[in-house]
Amino acid sequence: MNSYVKNEEVTALGDFVFTSYERDFDAIKNRFATMNAAFRDSFVAKLDFVKVLESSLVLTENQKGITASLYADAKLLNEELNFLNANFADAGLNTRIISDLKRDLHNSNIEGAILQLEALKQFVTAHKDELIAKDMPADFVDTLDGYKAKLASKNKIQNEIMDNRKMLTDKNIAHYDELKKMLKRIMRNGKLVFKGTVTEDQYALMKVVQRMRAAKRKKEEEGGGTL
Incomplete structure (x- = not known):
């Protein structure tokens, strides 16, 4: 994962990728045994944790x-x-x-x-x-x-x-990095397992991000807010 994905987009990307990963869990686990239920649960926990951190950051932003x-x-x-x-x-x-x-x-x-x-x-x-x-x-x-x-x-x-924001930012750096590392592994292995099939695109970073941003724009145009 690179600068193409903004930090504020990582949790939305995680939701998009997890939809495919959960559906394809068995197929991926059959080729990558360490991507088992424990890995899946730790990914979900990390994704949820970063979402909570982001909520805290939004609150401090409102205090500006x-x-x-x-x-x-x-x-x-x-x-x-x-x-x-x-x-x-x-x-x-x-x-x-x-x-x-x-x-x-x-x-x-x-x-x-x-x-x-x-x-x-x-x-x-x-x-x-x-x-x-x-x-x-x-x-x-x-x-x-x-x-x-x-x-x-x-x-x-x-x-x-400012002290609270610094603490949250320091925490975010570590947890975002961990979440990105997990996402990179899921997408890399998903692309390998489904190479040459239509499913491969669901693990290709740029294509997933394009879908995610298009969905966000559509929701904003419909007056539903942001993801």
């Missing part, structure tokens, strides 16, 4: 919205800091602390931004009266606190998602 929300909050905070920067300038305060925070936000360094945000909050608190006199909203410290809480909470969730 938290990242968009996190960066949207970072963008809003960056815009608020432009006003605060003007207040600092009018009050004669050094704006470097704001610039450092804006740089972290721009670079999506959320952990760094949270630390910078706490330092900024303390600085603003210390110069609150001066800044209010230069048009900073009186409750701006609370605004900074709110952004810090949102960024910290969403960043924690995003890190958990």
Whole structure:
């Protein structure tokens, strides 16, 4: 099996191949004794296991919205800091602390931004009266606190998602490889057993994949979703 088959297609390919393999099980086992019931059961178990892993990946994909929300909050905070920067300038305060925070936000360094945000909050608190006199909203410290809480909470969730995805991806690599290895063996031996017959095509990778993709397109055209 090669790059012609995408990882997300492997379980669908497994279903297609298994239909033929189950029907031809005895004929194949007669020529390849190790492809017995134990091999067949392990193939089915591996196929089902990878399907479960894929379901887990779909769930984490659906959680990607938290990242968009996190960066949207970072963008809003960056815009608020432009006003605060003007207040600092009018009050004669050094704006470097704001610039450092804006740089972290721009670079999506959320952990760094949270630390910078706490330092900024303390600085603003210390110069609150001066800044209010230069048009900073009186409750701006609370605004900074709110952004810090949102960024910290969403960043924690995003890190958990990334850790979970990495674990799932690492697992997938090993299990996909095992499933592909089993599929290659079934298709190779099936082609040998049925060489020169119409059944041979049912074990030829490119022809099976063409059938599989055609079935997927047809289902999508009929509004039935994806395989």
